[in-house]
Amino acid sequence: MFKRISALVLAGLTAMTMTACGSGGSGGSGGGGGDSITMGFSQVGAESGWRTANTKSVQDSAKTAGITLKFSDAQQKQENQIKAIRSYIQQKVDIIAFSPVVESGWDTVLKEAKDAKIPVILTDRAVDSKDTSLYKTFLGSDFVEEGKKAGQWLVNEYKDSKDPVNIVELQGTTGSAPANDRKSGFQEVIGADAKFKIIASQTGDFTRAKGKEVMEAFLKSNPDIDVLYAHNDDMGLGAIEAIEGAGKVPGKDIKIITVDAVKDGMQALADGKINYIVECSPLLGPQLMDLAKKVVKGEQVPARVVTEETTFTQEQAKQVLSSRQY
Secondary structure, three states: OOHHHHHHHHOOOOOOOOOOOOOOOOOOOOOOOOOOEEEEEEEOOOOOHHHHHHHHHHHHHHHHHOEEEEEEEOOOOHHHHHHHHHHHHHOOOOEEEEOOOOOOOOHHHHHHHHHOOOOEEEEOOOOOOOOHHHOOEEEEOOHHHHHHHHHHHHHHHOOOOOOOEEEEEEEOOOOOHHHHHHHHHHHHHHOOOOOEEEEEEEEOOOOHHHHHHHHHHHHHHOOOOOEEEEOOHHHHHHHHHHHHHOOOOEOOOEEEEEEEOOHHHHHHHHOOOOOEEEEOOOOOHHHHHHHHHHHHOOOOOOOEEEOOOOEEOHHHHHHHHHHOOO
16 A cells, blocks of 8 residues: 555655755756766745655755755745756756746746756646646656545545535645645545535645644634645644634544645644545655656656655554654
8 A cells, every 4th residue: 555655765866965056067968977967956945844854855865876966945936946947057057856836937947948958857846838848857746636535535524414514725835736736636526516615715835834824714704614625734733723722623623634644744643633644755856866867868758757655544644653754
């Protein structure tokens, strides 16, 4: 059942080491001067436990793979990522990888990288560009499928109920691929049954603090909430604080579904405060480094590389909690 770990280890890639933008690569024509590869990597930020684990995976994997990593933290701002990518182009790195803050608005800078003959890999999140020649591959989860898994659990949980099910949704960062896709996948599944009603939906920016703040507002304006669907664990954990603050019991008075399966989320699931978690693994570093080496060598790689992931109930969380890497 837990194929995720073997799938991730399979591809032995690597990621970034928090180095300042310094030593340059051998140039953007994919040369890499022998085995030496320099990668420029722009991370979304450090908004959650998932993102922190993702950064560590990339950094550790880069070291293991012998790839020189130039790392930048965009602090959840697209303009910072564009600036970082342009800096990597100027430095003539061998390859650029980044996790886009939002889906839109990348064509210009990606064309600049293409013109400089520097290949680009998208990690974790996609872009909505119609010109797929602007990047070599996209490595990450199927966010629509994650939303569908969350919706399917809910449908199964209430299959014998005829009463309306009032749902509130904590969305991820507005315009980001996981927010868009987790929402659409979830709605696609629950939309087949009219008893499921999303009575409030708002962004919590993937952060615990914002998740708590928005959930507090939901509770004030909607006294009859049956289910919370949070696009990540951190927002769900913040919402748990708000639910408890309102005198309700998370996991019982309000059932909670989240996405990610970071350790804090899994602990809350094991404790019965969360009811179901759809896994989204942050450990993309090994696969990323493997793809980077192939791309720099000029080898063909799949246009889409999907990570294998699972789901967790309370009992399953208890079984694996002690061995979680993040």
